[in-house]
Amino acid sequence: MMPAAAAPALLHLERVSRTYDGGRIVALRDVTLSIHLGEFIAVHGQSGSGKSTLINLLSGIEIPTSGVVSFEHLVSPSAAAWTALRGRRIGIVFQDFNLLPTLTAAENVEISMFGQPGGAAVRRGRALALLEDMGIAHRSGLRPQELSGGERRRAGIARGLANRPEILLADEPTSNLDSATGQAIIDLLFDLHQRGHGMTMVIVSHDPALIARCSRRIRLLDGAIVEDTSTVPAWRPAA
Amino acid sequence: MTWPGLLLRNLVRRPGRSSFTLLGVALAIAGFLTLTGVSKGLRDASQASLRERGIDLVVMQRGMVEFFSSNLPEILADDIRRIPGVASVSGELGALLPFGEDNHALVGGWQLDNRPFEAIPLIRGRLPVAGEHGVILGQVLAEALHADIGTTVLLQFSPFKVVGIGGFTSPANSGMAVLRLAELQALLGRPGRVTLFQMQLTRPDNIAAREAVRAAVSALRPDLVVSVPDEVLKTNRSVAMLAASSAAISVAALVMAGLLILNTLVMAVEERTHEIGILAAIGWSRWRIVGLILGEGVILAAAGGLTGAIAGHLGGLALYRFVLLDSGIAITVQLAPAITAVVCAVGLGGLGAIYPAWKASRLSPTAALRQR
Numbered sequence: 001m002m003p004a005a006a007a008p009a010l011l012h013l014e015r016v017s018r019t020y021d022g023g024r025i026v027a028l029r030d031v032t033l034s035i036h037l038g039e040f041i042a043v044h045g046q047s048g049s050g051k052s053t054l055i056n057l058l059s060g061i062e063i064p065t066s067g068v069v070s071f072e073h074l075v076s077p078s079a080a081a082w083t084a085l086r087g088r089r090i091g092i093v094f095q096d097f098n099l100l101p102t103l104t105a106a107e108n109v110e111i112s113m114f115g116q117p118g119g120a121a122v123r124r125g126r127a128l129a130l131l132e133d134m135g136i137a138h139r140s141g142l143r144p145q146e147l148s149g150g151e152r153r154r155a156g157i158a159r160g161l162a163n164r165p166e167i168l169l170a171d172e173p174t175s176n177l178d179s180a181t182g183q184a185i186i187d188l189l190f191d192l193h194q195r196g197h198g199m200t201m202v203i204v205s206h207d208p209a210l211i212a213r214c215s216r217r218i219r220l221l222d223g224a225i226v227e228d229t230s231t232v233p234a235w236r237p238a239a
Numbered sequence: 240m241t242w243p244g245l246l247l248r249n250l251v252r253r254p255g256r257s258s259f260t261l262l263g264v265a266l267a268i269a270g271f272l273t274l275t276g277v278s279k280g281l282r283d284a285s286q287a288s289l290r291e292r293g294i295d296l297v298v299m300q301r302g303m304v305e306f307f308s309s310n311l312p313e314i315l316a317d318d319i320r321r322i323p324g325v326a327s328v329s330g331e332l333g334a335l336l337p338f339g340e341d342n343h344a345l346v347g348g349w350q351l352d353n354r355p356f357e358a359i360p361l362i363r364g365r366l367p368v369a370g371e372h373g374v375i376l377g378q379v380l381a382e383a384l385h386a387d388i389g390t391t392v393l394l395q396f397s398p399f400k401v402v403g404i405g406g407f408t409s410p411a412n413s414g415m416a417v418l419r420l421a422e423l424q425a426l427l428g429r430p431g432r433v434t435l436f437q438m439q440l441t442r443p444d445n446i447a448a449r450e451a452v453r454a455a456v457s458a459l460r461p462d463l464v465v466s467v468p469d470e471v472l473k474t475n476r477s478v479a480m481l482a483a484s485s486a487a488i489s490v491a492a493l494v495m496a497g498l499l500i501l502n503t504l505v506m507a508v509e510e511r512t513h514e515i516g517i518l519a520a521i522g523w524s525r526w527r528i529v530g531l532i533l534g535e536g537v538i539l540a541a542a543g544g545l546t547g548a549i550a551g552h553l554g555g556l557a558l559y560r561f562v563l564l565d566s567g568i569a570i571t572v573q574l575a576p577a578i579t580a581v582v583c584a585v586g587l588g589g590l591g592a593i594y595p596a597w598k599a600s601r602l603s604p605t606a607a608l609r610q611r
């Protein structure tokens with residue numbers, strides 16, 4: 001047994017498994033993992049190794065088949081508690097964009113800010129500023145089907161950042177991007193990580209350059225962690 | 240983007256679905272309003288027409304299913320006239336008769352000589368005199384028949400000369416024709432018979448006096464019914480049946496509107512499961528999602544309700560103009576039922592949205608996201 005760390009981890013998975021099809025498909029197998037405030041983590045591994053499943057469990061949009069997920073002191077948060085966390089503290093960037101087809105790029109960013117302080121003008125201003133950072137301000141009035149894959153990807157990243165989350169869970173944020181744009185996005189994520197209180201980052205990526213830059217690397221194989229460069233011992237919730 | 244802005248975008252950017260729902264709701268509401276207008280019009284018609292004539296009580300044959308089958312001897316007027324408190328009595332023979340080949344109108348045979356209250360307000364012309372086969376047309380009827388003073392009209396296929404244009408304003412009166420009683424009796428082969436007696440009282444405002452007259456008239460014959468103007472059509476079975484069936488259909492129309500909204504919203508939720516999953520995944524609470532669907536439902540219902548209220552009003556006017564003119568029934572689409580209908584539509588829209596909203600809010604984000 002590892003000794004208990006002083007403070008609770010931001011996110012913790014304790015012997016978590018996720019299976020599908022009545023246990024015939026094992027997407028994630030007995031994973032124990034702690035994520036601490038201020039870490040910049042790369043999750044990599046071949047296709048189908050369980051990266052998306054892992055990241056979805058970290059935001060509560062996926063529920064484990066067995067094991068326990070906790071956020072700080074919240075052990076197995078309820079669906080409503082997870083929703084509130086995603087509204088304020090956890091930002092998500094989806095592998096397959098998940099933009100609303102009836103809304104423009106800017107509106108897609110704005111919708112995640114409903115329920116946060118500030119009116120329509122504040123939401124608008126922040127959405128445009130984020131799209132500017134992503135280099136697609138000139139596309140802000142277009143709907144997803146009018147955007148290229150790379151532009152959709154960047155609109156998705158802008159939405160994930162809209163509420164200034166403490167932790168960003170990004171599933172392959174640089175795929176579909178040319179190398180220059182991809183590099184710019186990576187630089188921006190590192191910048192957000194280093195600035196102020198420092199946004200905690202969990203990034204799923206196949207990009208060797210990005211993986212190399214991360215302070216912690218987790219490699220998955222067939223749903224199990226086969227490599228974790230963490231130097232901090234896993235946190236254990238008090239018995 | 241404001242909250243209402245978001246709701247409107249969701250509706251406007253799905254123009255097909257939104258407009259069909261709106262139309263469906265509008266039609267249902269319009270149907271409801273037109274039909275309630277018919278029953279209201281039925282109730283108003285007799286009342287307005289008899290009030291305008293200055294009548295206090297009407298005597299008819301009791302238990303008649305069809306209004307015009309009431310059949311009383313003209314001389315009964317003499318017995319009624321002797322009752323204390325009766326100021327005047329006048330017999331009227333009524334019939335719904337063909338004008339020309341394809342028009343119908345209400346025709347009244349009036350005792351034009353012995354009516355102290357007959358004062359038919361004439362816009363033009365005069366009252367018909369005995370033996371000339373003259374007719375007075377109400378304004379609306381004259382207009383519909385394109386007839387004026389001097390025109391000959393075919394009434395039940397017999398020629399009558401238009402001698403006056405009446406100035407009555409109630410729908411029933413302005414849509415009817417008036418002949419001398421004897422000439423209508425001859426035309427219909429019902430000499431000495433009338434449909435009803437119109438009475439004026441010496442003290443019309445004294446309820447006790449009026450009830451005394453009523454009782455005395457009723458005592459003359461067992462088959463008489465004496466009504467105040469408001470009750471005349473209510474005591475008539477066929478009118479009551481028509482009113483009841485239009486009330487039933489109008490309620491069905493309103494329920495239809497609610498089901499339509501429900502159907503659209505349920506479909507909207509099914510086809511937007513993925514979208515709802517996205518909203519849940521980016522931190523939208525269950526209540527905000529419910530609010531979105533409810534809000535869209537209420538907006539659709541309100542827009543459909545308002546469109547329907549306007550369409551119902553126009554539909555009522557059209558129905559009166561083209562179908563019911565000869566019946567003397569005005570379709571009175573009024574503000575109160577229109578407001579009721581719109582409020583009901585919005586309420587049903589809200590109710591209709593609760594089920595799909597509840598359904599949507601129960602989805603787990605990944606389950607919803609997997610659906611395309």
Ligand SMILES: Nc1ncnc2c1ncn2[C@@H]1O[C@H](COP(=O)(O)OP(=O)(O)OP(=O)(O)O)[C@@H](O)[C@H]1O
Pocket residue numbers: 020021025026027045046047048049050051052053054095609
């Ligand atoms: N809803 C599901 N039903 C059945 N099997 C699933 C489901 N979701 C994931 N899986 C399976 O679980 C395994 C892990 O999937 P996951 O999406 O986590 O992989 P990944 O590492 O993100 O792959 P990629 O790099 O291709 O995105 C795969 O074998 C996948 O087929």
Ligand SMILES: [Mg+2]
Pocket residue numbers: 051052053095171
């Ligand atoms: Mg994946």
